[in-house]
Amino acid sequence: MTLLADKIKSAALNLGYEKCGIIKISDIDGYKERLDERVERVPESKGFYQGQYRFTQLQETYPWAKSIVICVRRYGKYHIPEHLKGMIAKYYLVDARKDKNSKDFQDSVKFEEYMQELGLRAETERGFGLVPLRFAAMKAGLGIVRKNNFFYTENGSSVYLDAWLIDKELEAVEIPNVRPCSDKCNLCMKACPSASLSKPYTMNPIACVSCITTFMGRDMINEKYREEIGNWVYGCDACQDACPMNKNRWQETEEFPNLQELSEHISLEKIIKMDYKFLEEVMQPKFWYIDKSSVWKWKVNAINVMVNDYKEQYKEHILYACNDSNPKVREMAEWAIEKLNLK
Incomplete structure (x- = not known):
């Protein structure tokens, strides 16, 4: 070196x-x-x-x-x-x-x-x-x-x-001291809710829950993997959480700036009632995989989770979304009402 x-x-x-x-x-x-x-x-x-x-x-x-x-x-x-x-x-x-x-x-x-x-x-x-x-x-x-x-x-x-x-040719290369995956381990693939991980080192982004809930998935009603998304509104941790090599690695010893304050504004119900100024000025800079013109997607994703794991308390919020200013949100809410037979 x-x-x-x-x-x-x-x-x-x-x-x-x-x-x-x-x-x-x-x-x-x-x-x-x-x-x-x-x-x-x-x-x-x-x-x-x-x-x-x-x-x-x-x-x-x-x-x-x-x-x-x-x-x-x-x-x-x-x-x-x-x-x-x-x-x-x-x-x-x-x-x-x-x-x-x-x-x-x-x-x-x-x-x-x-x-x-x-x-x-x-x-x-x-x-x-x-x-x-x-x-x-x-x-x-x-x-x-x-x-x-x-x-x-x-x-x-x-x-x-x-x-x-x-702009200078330099080199500093190490030898990794990390144990490779076991040939027998398939826990990440088993955990993947949409089978996006169908084989080792292979991923179908079209099926990936994280991709669908962020920069893809603009037609949630007709989304093939809509049900497999489960409770995820933005992203997915399934394959990483299932990995034995991540066991006990995450240790919550520090606070990320402003995260606790922001989290108090976030729940399925609160997302449905978020005004678009808040979505554009607060949520979008933080979660920038969804661009400003698509912040309505937060509400669509939240409704999808409500359908996937329905609780009676969600009914009023889905009905509320029928009057949202964005047609995509209204369409999703009306679909949810019919799907759940809430009329």
């Missing part, structure tokens, strides 16, 4: 990252083959994965870039409000990628500034990233990808991945 690479890695660890590695940009070359394999296994996923192919042309898109700095940060340390467990996936509740109030976000900015102070050109995208994050982290030897497709370190899969392109 060069002195410069050592400085970068030390700075990352000092700022709270669990791990940091550096790979040459050419190390991503095998990513296209992985994508092609995924599409071949699940042909209906081709449209979903189309956007991922942008990562196969990094050297053309960023001709100045020479290496990738990839960091791992643990988020499985935050307190999760009990009533939101099984309703909103934990990752999204403590997502720091765009949350400027979060120390995780602030440390990410400090780390980037540090690299720039070293004279490097360092660029990132604090959303879905400029590089294939899990693939890059695996190439850097920071951990492994398990059968459920999530990236794991010794602390399990409750980790963020941050990556920067830099």
Whole structure:
């Protein structure tokens, strides 16, 4: 490891990252083959994965870039409000990628500034990233990808991945000290409510509950996996919660900024009655996989959960939704009334 690479890695660890590695940009070359394999296994996923192919042309898109700095940060340390467990996936509740109030976000900015102070050109995208994050982290030897497709370190899969392109060729690669999945284990696949995980290391995003409840699923009434969504309003933790390698890894020792206050505004009933200003100005910046023009989806998803696990107390809220200002919500509420025979 060069002195410069050592400085970068030390700075990352000092700022709270669990791990940091550096790979040459050419190390991503095998990513296209992985994508092609995924599409071949699940042909209906081709449209979903189309956007991922942008990562196969990094050297053309960023001709100045020479290496990738990839960091791992643990988020499985935050307190999760009990009533939101099984309703909103934990990752999204403590997502720091765009949350400027979060120390995780602030440390990410400090780390980037540090690299720039070293004279490097360092660029990132604090959303879905400029590089294939899990693939890059695996190439850097920071951990492994398990059968459920999530990236794991010794602390399990409750980790963020941050990556920067830099304009100097450096390398800092580790050997992962993580036990691989047992050949006999299929607990993540058994736990997947929609059988999106049909085989190890294979995922059908069209069937994935997390995908459907966030950036997909715009026609919930006719959604093939509507019932399999169960009680999830946003995201899904099923395959990660079932994984033995995550057992006892999450320890709620810290509070994520503003999460407790926000959680007091969230329940199935409260979502139905949320005004659109609150959805657009408070919920959307926090849960940004649903864009501003689609915040009505929160109400549709909540109604779907009410139907999947109906309780008498939901009736008045479903009836209330029949007068919502958005036609998608009204349509879903009217469908629920007929489905549940609430007339």
